[in-house]
Structure formats: structure tokens, C-alpha cells
Amino acid sequence: MKTRTIKIEDIHAQAEAFEDAGKILRGGGLVAFPTETVYGLGADGFNAEACADIYRAKGRPSDNPLILHVADRKMVDSAAIVTPLAEKILAAFCPGPVTMILPKRDAVPDSITGGLGTVGVRMPDNDIARAMIRAAGVPVAAPSANISGRPSPTTAEIVAEDMDGRIPLIIDGGPCRFGVESTIIDCTGDTAVILRPGAVTREMLEEICGSVALDPALVGADTVPKAPGMKYTHYAPKAPLTLIHGAPEKLEKAFAEEIQREQEKGNTVGIIVSEELSEKLGQIVPKELIAVYGPRGDYYEIAAHLYEALRFFDNKKADVLFGEATEEDGLGLAVMNRFRKSAGGRVMFV
The missing domain is CATH 3.40.50.11030 (Threonylcarbamoyl-AMP synthase, C-terminal domain)
Known part of the structure; x- marks a missing residue:
């Protein structure tokens, strides 16, 4: 497979690039794209077969859940049931580097949730990402755009090192702003529980949500993690x-x-x-x-x-x-x- 890279300089002047990406995603293909955290490897989040290709391209274990990326509130509601706690987080931090774990809708394939009845939903604070998602017309399932276990990519050039020949398109939006993945918060209960820390910090969440807990798996307990990217070894360089x-x-x-x-x-x-x-x-x-x-x-x-x-x-x-x-x-x-x-x-x- 030949991989193309499109550098985005002007969102409005390059509308055809987003139409191209949207067509690939709706057709079951994969597109790597920038967010404010790291680059994602996207597929139609309601297409189980397309999402299976993400796992194949990355060499990612199939029981490791995927996050759905959305462009607006309407897409959030299409994928998940928004809890009262999530409403507060949406109002305070979205778009932004935060993923909410919510009860999933039936449209979300069980295969992308690791067998759980919940799904991670995130609205990226990146104009290019949201323009691509709008062009696709569906929530876009996306882990980081790297070979599983490798450090996540923060530039299109790094994406190409891992994904050249594996996917049809890379959208180059320049370097990512934060460089670490989104904060993941379990919003299914009354108390916010951080499952993976990120740029939306515990201190920031406490100002909005009051009490904020850390998931036991995050602080070393021998339990099954609930969040994408926390069950397996990640971010490892080649030398110990x-x-x-x-x-x-x-x-x-x-x-x-x-x-x-x-x-x-x-x-x-x-x-x-x-x-x-x-x-x-x-x-x-x-x-x-x-x-x-x-x-x-x-x-x-x-x-x-x-x-x-x-x-x-x-x-x-x-x-x-x-x-x-x-x-x-x-x-x-x-x-x-x-x-x-x-x-x-x-x-x-x-």
C-alpha cells in the first residue's frame, strides 16, 4: 500500500483534503491525523471491520479499547449516554485533552470497547482533527498512530516511520501541542476517577468536580485497568x-x-x-x-x-x-x- 501525506496549511483552502479523508474513513479505510495531544490512527468508529484494521495496523491487542473522537455534542450523544458528571466536564474542558468514559450506545461495536459496556469519548481541541471528523460524518475511533508498544508520535514524520505502507493517508498538521495522551476520566459514577493522567490535571478537575480519585490500577494495585492504553506496556524505547x-x-x-x-x-x-x-x-x-x-x-x-x-x-x-x-x-x-x-x-x- 502506498501512503500519502497531505500537509495542511489552511483548513478552508484545503477542503478537498478533508473530503478525501472523510471518503477514506466512510469507506472503511484508516487515516492518521493530528490532535493537540498526539497523532491518532482513525477509522469509522461505528464500523467494526474498519476498527479491526486499526488493531492489525498497530499490532494492538484486540481487548485494548479504542477512544471515539467527535467533532461536536451531537456526535457525543450518538455514541454515549452523557452523565451529570460528564456534563460538567464537557462544559469546562471540551474541546480539550480529556476523554470521558461513558455508558455506550448500541451503535458502538462491542469489539472496540474491550467487552465493556462503556466507551471513551473525546472532542479534540484541534481544528484539523475536528474538520476531518466532520467530513467523515461519524465518530472516529483512534488510538495513537504508532506500532503498539512504541512511543506515541507527535509529528507526521514520526507517524510515517511506523505507518508508511500500512495506511493510505497521513494528515500533517505539524507538531502536537501537549505531547502526551488525553486525561481519561471515568464519568459513570458520582465521583470523577482518573484512569490515565494527562494535560487536564487532577487539580484542574477538582475545581470543577470537587473530589477526584485515582484509579487503583494507576497507582500500582493489581487490578484490571478500565482505560485504553493502560493494560499493556507502552512508550518503550528499544534499549532498556x-x-x-x-x-x-x-x-x-x-x-x-x-x-x-x-x-x-x-x-x-x-x-x-x-x-x-x-x-x-x-x-x-x-x-x-x-x-x-x-x-x-x-x-x-x-x-x-x-x-x-x-x-x-x-x-x-x-x-x-x-x-x-x-x-x-x-x-x-x-x-x-x-x-x-x-x-x-x-x-x-x-
Whole structure:
């Protein structure tokens, strides 16, 4: 299959591009498209066969649910039953980087919900995404547009690395704004429960919803996760990664010791760190083996570049990776959730 990429410069002047994408989606095909979080791999969300092609293209386990992306409130109602709690979240954060878990309508195929009676619904805060969904005329089911288990793509170029030859069309809308997937909230009860952290933070939700809980699976309990993207290992670079967490004044020594230990074994070491730490470790790690995710404590900058930093080492000859962990307040919770999963839970405290 030949994959085309269309760069969107002007939504109104390029109406034909959206008509093309809509035609592909209505015909059962797949289209990769930008959102404010990461790039999605979309199919007609009411077409079970088309959605099955998403699983095949990604190599994604079929019991891992898909999120339905909608352009407006009418599409939300076509896919799910909106609860009182969801009404508050819709009013406060939609369009935006938030997914609501709601009771599903009969039109939603059971095959995309992982056998659950609920479905994730999201209205992206990206004009290109919503224009494409309107052109399709149906909710668009879409996980991230990458091979399953790999870091999610934040540019069309990264999408092409994984999806070239697998899908007919990539819509290029430039870099994504947030860089980590949406916050997923269980809205089926009276209390908002965060199933996956994202750019809509717990603190932001508490202002609107009052009490907000974290799903037990998110904080380490041995339970079955309810949210897309939380059941399996994700975001993993090709080389094994260990995170190092500690006070800034302790990190330089800790990194230096671990790097030296691995180098003495004959291993080539790469690091994923803040700007501040990269300057201090530049004497012992070659520049081409240092991925900088942004200034320390700037979670929005780190989130926007985390997956890019993880993919940085795909074509490098690194045997071992070390990453600088962040704190977990605000958006830092989402950053560390993804970073920790990319490390397979390997975190060293100093």
C-alpha cells in the first residue's frame, strides 16, 4: 500500500483534503491525523471491520479499547449516554485533552470497547482533527498512530516511520501541542476517577468536580485497568531504560556513578535528561547520546518532547538508557506515568 501525506496549511483552502479523508474513513479505510495531544490512527468508529484494521495496523491487542473522537455534542450523544458528571466536564474542558468514559450506545461495536459496556469519548481541541471528523460524518475511533508498544508520535514524520505502507493517508498538521495522551476520566459514577493522567490535571478537575480519585490500577494495585492504553506496556524505547529519581543536587553524582558502572561493562550508555543535567554530564556522555526533554520542572515542555526523546535512541547504538525522573504534581503526574511505563517500572531513588 502506498501512503500519502497531505500537509495542511489552511483548513478552508484545503477542503478537498478533508473530503478525501472523510471518503477514506466512510469507506472503511484508516487515516492518521493530528490532535493537540498526539497523532491518532482513525477509522469509522461505528464500523467494526474498519476498527479491526486499526488493531492489525498497530499490532494492538484486540481487548485494548479504542477512544471515539467527535467533532461536536451531537456526535457525543450518538455514541454515549452523557452523565451529570460528564456534563460538567464537557462544559469546562471540551474541546480539550480529556476523554470521558461513558455508558455506550448500541451503535458502538462491542469489539472496540474491550467487552465493556462503556466507551471513551473525546472532542479534540484541534481544528484539523475536528474538520476531518466532520467530513467523515461519524465518530472516529483512534488510538495513537504508532506500532503498539512504541512511543506515541507527535509529528507526521514520526507517524510515517511506523505507518508508511500500512495506511493510505497521513494528515500533517505539524507538531502536537501537549505531547502526551488525553486525561481519561471515568464519568459513570458520582465521583470523577482518573484512569490515565494527562494535560487536564487532577487539580484542574477538582475545581470543577470537587473530589477526584485515582484509579487503583494507576497507582500500582493489581487490578484490571478500565482505560485504553493502560493494560499493556507502552512508550518503550528499544534499549532498556531505568529512571533515576532524587533531589537535583544528588542527581549528577548518581547518574555519573551509574553511567561509569555500565561503561566499565563495555555498554554504550544514553541519557534522557533535563537541560540542566545534560550540561553537567556532557563530559562523560557524548552529545549524540544525550536526549534533552526540556528545562527541569517545566512539565508542559517536558510532556511535549518526552516521546521524541524516547524515540531519539531508535537509531543510536545505545545498550542502556538512564532517564531523569520528574516530580508528580500537576502535569508531572502524566509525564511520570508515561516515563515509568517506558522504563517498565524501573525507578532508582537516590
